[in-house]
Amino acid sequence: MDPHVGSGKIITAPIITEDGVPINDPLVLLEATAADQQPGSTTTTSNGDESSSSSSSSANHRLTDKHTIEWKLTLHQIGxxxxxxxxSMLFYEKKENLSKLWDILAVYAWIDKEVGYCQGMSDLCSPMIVLLNDEADAFWCFERLMRRLRGNFRCTQQSVGVENQLQHLASIIQVLDPKLxxxxxxxxxxxxxxxFRMFMVLFRRELSFGDSLYLWELASMPQKYPGLNFF
Known part of the structure; x- marks a missing residue:
């Protein structure tokens, strides 16, 4: 799909324009340094010949598939x-762990053509990376979780993905604490x-890493903790 996926590096700048023209920018790689840049990576010269050649080459490699363009446009946002x-976790001080998280989100954005990638998915995927050593196992656990939660990321001008949960919360608070x-x-x-954010990422940003996973465990046992069904 893209040579950056699985390379151990993370894209943090756009690699393609909205028209499908590749962007040859050495800053798209997190680990890129001046020493890594290849000679001739500049796009302009005093006589303008190199710029013309680069533009012509980009035009020849222009993408036309809409899904591919949309996917490549999200890669740097994922990064x-x-x-x-x-x-704040020591686990993510290792770049290989960051790249695992990026790889999984990039691949998921490709296979879920309807939802793609949305902010907040990284919070849901992170525990899979931390708890599982194998990247493939972490991916399929995340994919399984998203089967249940992907609807939360469907937002339109008329509604938000977690609208039902918000309505359930309002009903619960109205009964339990009408004054509030x-x-x-x-x-x-x-x-x-x-x-909204609490439901979107299942309290990952409101609670500590350990406490949020403990809450997830409780929510996975609705028969024992029916009060968490709206979760």
């Missing part, structure tokens, strides 16, 4: 999000959108 995911519910209504928070 930027990966660099912000659980960075009325207070939120007066403040204009009766739609409970403040809980």
């Amino acid at each position: 930027l999000d990966v660099l912000r995911t659980d960075r 519910h009325d207070h939120l209504e007066r403040l204009g928070g009766g739609d409970y959108l403040f809980a």
Whole structure:
């Protein structure tokens, strides 16, 4: 699909334009340094010949498949999000672990043509990388989790993916703590959108790494903890 996937490096800058023209920029690799740049990587010269040749070459390799273009356009965004995911953990001080997270999200974005990649997926995928040594096992665990949660990432101008969960939360709070519910209504928070991120990434950013996984374990046992069904 792309030589960067599985290379042990992370794309952090666009590698393609919205028109499908490749961008030859050495900064697209996280580990790129001046020493790694190949001679002749510049796109302009005093006489302009090199720029013309580069433009002609890019035009010849222009992509036309819409799905491929959309996928390649997300790769650098995945890289930027990966660099912000659980960075307080010593585990992610190793670049190979960061690249595993990037690889899995990049491949998932390719196979899920309808949803692709959305911010927040890195928070859901990170525990798989930490807990499992094998990258393939981590991928399929994440893919299985997304079968249940992918609907959370479907947002339109009319609705948000976690709208049902927000409505369930509002109903629960209205019964358990009507005073709090009325207070939120007066403040204009009766739609409970403040809980959007909580449901989107299953409290990964509200709780510590260990506590969030403990909550996941409880939520996976609805018969024992029915109060977490709306989760």
